[in-house]
Amino acid sequence: MKRCSIIIHSVSGNCFIIGSYLKELMEQRSVDARLYRVEDPDLHIWANKQETTNDFYEDILALPVASLSTLLKSDMVILGSPTRFGNITAEMKTFLDTTLPLSKERSLETKFFACFTSCSHSTCEGAHTLNALIYWSQNMGMLHIPYGVHEEIENLDQPVAGIVHLAGKEDSIRPSEQLGQEMEVYADILSAYIQE
Ligand SMILES: Cc1cc2nc3c(=O)[nH]c(=O)nc-3n(C[C@H](O)[C@H](O)[C@H](O)COP(=O)(O)O)c2cc1C
Numbered sequence: 494m495k496r497c498s499i500i501i502h503s504v505s506g507n508c509f510i511i512g513s514y515l516k517e518l519m520e521q522r523s524v525d526a527r528l529y530r531v532e533d534p535d536l537h538i539w540a541n542k543q544e545t546t547n548d549f550y551e552d553i554l555a556l557p558v559a560s561l562s563t564l565l566k567s568d569m570v571i572l573g574s575p576t577r578f579g580n581i582t583a584e585m586k587t588f589l590d591t592t593l594p595l596s597k598e599r600s601l602e603t604k605f606f607a608c609f610t611s612c613s614h615s616t617c618e619g620a621h622t623l624n625a626l627i628y629w630s631q632n633m634g635m636l637h638i639p640y641g642v643h644e645e646i647e648n649l650d651q652p653v654a655g656i657v658h659l660a661g662k663e664d665s666i667r668p669s670e671q672l673g674q675e676m677e678v679y680a681d682i683l684s685a686y687i688q689e
Contacts, residue, residue: 494525495568495687500559502531502585504539505664506549507611508573511656514668515571515609515676522684524569529559531588545664559588561595568687569605570635572626576612579621589629602634605686607679609656613664616650619657627654638686640679651675 497519503509512528519526530553539546557563564570574585581589595601608626612619627637639653648671651657656679660666668676 494523495689496525496527496566497569497571497683497687498527498529498559498563498567499571499573500529500531500563500588501556501573502533502575502582502588503549503553503573503611504533504536504575504582505543505545505611505660506553507658507660507664507668508575508609509549509553510668511609511611511658511672511676512571512573514673515680518677518680519684522680523688524684528556529563530554530556531584532558533584543664561591564592564595564601564604567604569607569683570601570630571607571609571683572629573609573611574622574626576610576615576619576622579618581610581622581625592629592633596632596634599634604633604635605683606630606633606635606637607655607683609658611658611660611668613660613662616652616657616659619659620652620654623652623654623657638683640675641682643675643678646674646678647671655679
């Protein structure tokens, strides 16, 4: 089976929920899907003061930490990061900055790539985050698979680049059935590239 590594950073749990569901969807489509996290040394502080972090704190910590070998062993890499001022988080950036040798060696060239984000209120700001992640994948020579246009889905509010979740001011609007439909469509598209 081809391997798909989903690597997340998540503080309030939304990227964790999306990543977990995507893993499930990819597994249902005969893909060896695995979920990883990037390191976040401050997460315990957030868990102490924010209920949304506390909800998934142990589940997030239980995930294996992604490394360069995670990327090298994957046929497809999916990155999920919260949006911070229209960009990825410092923690996701720190992980991506460790990949410089892989870009020089072109070790990830021709592997498939996809991405998602969660933000509070702005699909537009989320789209900037997706672009930052895609730009990293282009540096690696990876092949980005977009979400695309889907008129069959009723409430059309996704950028073509990937998945954006809107969590609201308190981060407490968890990914919905609507987003679930969009993710199913995206899982169909993504798995088609690596199904055996
Ligand atoms: C420092 C900071 C900056 C943020 N910037 C944005 C932003 O530019 N646009 C937005 O819609 N949400 C913004 N947010 C909200 C987060 O993207 C939101 O909490 C997201 O759901 C977190 O994902 P998670 O639940 O996986 O941690 C920001 C949050 C923080 C803490």
